[in-house]
Amino acid sequence: MDQPIPERLRPEEGLTRVEAVMAAIEARISGRALSPGAKLPSIRGLAESMGVSKSTVVEAYDRLLAQGSIVSRPGSGFYVASRAQPLCLASIGPRLDREVDPLWIARQSLEAGAAMLKPGCGWLPPDWMPDADLRRALRQVGRERGSGLTDYDAPQGLPPLRQHLALRLSERGIPAHPDQIVLTDSTTQALDLIGRFLLDPGDTVLVDDPCYFNFHALLRAHRVKVVGVPFGAGGPDLAALEQTLAAHRPRFYLTNSGLHNPTGASLTPAAVHRVLKLAEAHDTLIVEDDVYADFETEPGPRLAGFDGLERVIHIGGFSKTLSAAARIGVIALRPDWVERLVDLKLAVSLSSGRLNAALIHRFLADGHYRHHLDAIRARLAEARGRAVARLTEAGLSVPLVPKAGMFVWAKLPEGLDAAAISRRALARGVVLAPGNVFSLSQGAADHLRFNVAQCADPRVFSELERAMAGGGPADRNGSSRSAPISTRGIGDEV
C-alpha cells in the first residue's frame, strides 16, 4: 500500500525540482513518517500529487537509490532502505559537487603526495617543518627509561606539558593555570570535544563568513544550526554581530581573533573588547581557535586574554607549526568546567596520546621550537611578499596583506568564478581553495585562499592563469553558473 504522499511541491530557493522531490522524501524518512521497509509512492502517483513530471520523480528516485536511502525491488516498486544506513555527512546541508567538494580535495591532497601542487592546502610544505629536530627529540624520548611510553596519560594530559603550555599562554596574555588546561589528540578534536560539551542538537552556532571550512563540516556532525556573521579586514561586522546574537541566540561564537582563516585578519584591541561586550550582553560563549598563534611575530590581543577565560574557551595546537603526525590539542577554559570536560573526555576517548605529549613537551622545552618559529616566520614573510606580487600580476587583488601566517585571501577579477577555476586547476594537478568553501552565505565565489608557503613553484601561477583564462576541461554542466560548493575540508587544522 502506498504511503501518505508528500504535499504539493513548493520548491525552496536554490533547489532544483529533482532536489526538492528528494528533500521531501528524505524529510519523511528522517522524520520517520516513512519507516524503513515502507513502500514509496508510485512514480506516476508522486508526480501527480507533487505537480511535477514523471521524469523528475524518476531522477529523484534514481539519486535516492544511488545514495542508498531507498531500494528498488524489481516488479514491485521502491522502498525505504533498511535502517542500516549510516550518517552521510554530505547529505546534511547543501548537496555537493564532489569534484570541488573540499573534503574530496582533502583526500586528494592528503593522498597525492608531492606530485600535486597545493596552494589551496592548509599546511606548510614538508621541507619547512623541523623534521630532523623532531626525529632527534624522538630518539631522545626513546632513550629515556621510565618515560611512560606504555602508560595511559593523566586524565587532563601530561602535567609537565600543561605547565609549559600555561607559561606560553601567559606570555600571550592568557591567564591559564595548568589545571585549566585539558589536552586532546588534536586541535580538531579539541573543538569537537568542546562542541559536544556545549551543544545540544538543534542549538545554533555562530561562525565567521568566511571561516575555516571544516568548522562547517564539524558543526554538521553536531547537528546544529549554523549562522554566519560577515567577517572582513577589521574582524566581524559588529552591527551584524549584534543583530545575529539577538536574533539567533547562538550557544557560542566560533572564531579566530588572530590570523583569521582564510582572511589573515587580526582583531584590534578595541574590536576584541567590543566582541566581548556583545557576547556578554547576549549571554553567548566564545570558542577561540588560536592554532595559528605561533606564526605571529608579536602576540596580538586575544579574546581569551581580555576575557580571562570567563566566557571564552581557548583552543590551540601545534599541527601547523611543529608536526601534523604527532598532534595534540590544547583547551584552556574556566576552572569550574574542567572536571566536567574531563569526564566527557574520558567517556569518549579515555585518554589523549602520551607519546605525542611527551615528544612535544621535549621539543618545546629545549628551545628548538623557538628557533624553528623564528625561521618560518621570516620565510613566510618573504613568501608572502612574493605571492602577493605574483597574484597581483595575475590580476587578482589582495586588499588585506596579513601581518603573519600562511594565508592570503585574494579576489579574482570581475566575472571570474573561483569554483570553475578550481575545478579546471584540479584537473591539471593543482589544488586551489575556492572562496565559497569558506562561506556559509556562498558570497565568496570571487575569492581564493592561497597558502603562500605552497606557492614557490612557478607552475602554481601559470596554472592559475591558465584556469582563469578558461583553459583546462570545461565545466561539467557546460554552464558557468557558480556550482554550490560544500563547506568541507581541504585538510586544514582548526
Place this chain on the structure above:
Amino acid sequence: MDQPIPERLRPEEGLTRVEAVMAAIEARISGRALSPGAKLPSIRGLAESMGVSKSTVVEAYDRLLAQGSIVSRPGSGFYVASRAQPLCLASIGPRLDREVDPLWIARQSLEAGAAMLKPGCGWLPPDWMPDADLRRALRQVGRERGSGLTDYDAPQGLPPLRQHLALRLSERGIPAHPDQIVLTDSTTQALDLIGRFLLDPGDTVLVDDPCYFNFHALLRAHRVKVVGVPFGAGGPDLAALEQTLAAHRPRFYLTNSGLHNPTGASLTPAAVHRVLKLAEAHDTLIVEDDVYADFETEPGPRLAGFDGLERVIHIGGFSKTLSAAARIGVIALRPDWVERLVDLKLAVSLSSGRLNAALIHRFLADGHYRHHLDAIRARLAEARGRAVARLTEAGLSVPLVPKAGMFVWAKLPEGLDAAAISRRALARGVVLAPGNVFSLSQGAADHLRFNVAQCADPRVFSELERAMAGGGPADRNGSSRSAPISTRGIGDEV
C-alpha cells in the same frame, strides 16, 4: 513572577522524593519550559503544588544549585542558571556517588601512579609492557629520514599499517581488505566515531549486562537509550536477546564476542551463529569490540568473521597489549560505508596520529609483538591461576575461569556488597571494580572484576579480606544498602 509549577509529584520507580523534584525541574529546564533566567517557584509554593514537604524542595534546590542548574539571588529567590552551562555527563542517567564513581576512580588510578594497588583497573602493570622494545622502535623511527614525522596521515590511516592489519584480521578469520580498514586515534575513539556514524539522539543501543562500564558513559554522550541483555558464561541470553531486539529495535548491539569484559567469556561458534541470525531477523547492526583479541592463545570465533563484515563493524586496538601512550584504533567495516565514515573522521578529527601508526607498524612488522604476546599470555595464565586460587580462599567464587585475558569475574559470599567493599578498599589505597559499575540493571552488586595481572601484591587480598570483613571506614550514610553506582570508567580501553 512564578513560572508555571510542575504537576503534582508522581515519584517514579527508584527515585527519592528529592530526586523526583529535581527531575521535574530539570525536565522543564531541558524542555525549555523554564528558560535561562526564569524565576523558579517559591519553596512553599512548589512544596504545596507537588505535595511534598518544604524540606524536600529545599534539598532539591540545594542540589540543583550545587550542580549549577539554578542560581540563587539573595532576597529574591531561585532562578534557572544562564544557558552557559555545559554538559554534565554525571547528570545524565542515575545520580552518582562520586566516591565509588568509577570515573573518579579512573582519575585516581591514572593519577596515583605506582603507590596504589589497582586490581580493579583495566590495564597491565608497566613492567608487563614492552617498554624497552618500544623505545628501540621509537629510536628506529627517529632515524628514518622521510618517515613523514611532520605530515598529516592519509585520510584512512597509514597504508602499510592497514595492509598489515588486514593480514592479521584474516588470520583470525575476518576478511577485511586494507581499504575496509579505517584508523582512529584510539579504540575508544573508534567506537565513538562509529556511534556518531550510526546513531541519532534518541536511538536505542543494546549492550551486555554486565559490560565494559565505559560503554555506558560513552553512550550517554551520544544521548541514546541503552538497553541490556543478560550476559553469562555462554554469551548473551538468546531468548532475552530476541525479545529485546523485537521490543526495542536497537540500532546496534555492542558486544565483545571474545574475552568479554568483565566476564572473560567467549562465544562458541554456535552462539556466534545464533546472535547473527537474530541480528539479521531484526535488522540490527552489531559493533564488535575486539580489543582483547591478542590475549587469546588461539583465535576464537568472531561475529565479524562469520558475518564477513556485512552487518558487523569490528573494532580493535593495541592499548592493552602494546602501549596506552601510542594508541591507535582500528575499524573494519563494509566497503560501501568506508567513504562516509572517512568523511566523518575528517570532519571531527581531520587525521589520525601518523607517528603512533608508524611506530605500531614497525613494532608489529618486525616480530617483536609476537614474542611479547607469547610472553604475556603465559604470564597471564600463571597469574590467573594464582588469583583464582587466592580469591577462592578469600571466600569468593569464580564460576567461569576464562581461557585467556586479564579479567576474572568473581562473586562475593552471600550478603556482601561490592560497592561498600570497594569504598572501604579505596580508602586504604586499593582500587577495586565493583560489579554494578558494569551492570545496567544494577544486578551485579555481589560481583567484583579482578585484573589478575594487578594481583601480584599480597596486600590486594589482605585488603580485600579486610574490606569484606567490614574493616576500614564505615559507609558514608551509615547504611549497608547498595549505593547506586555509576556506569563509568575505571580506565579500561574498549
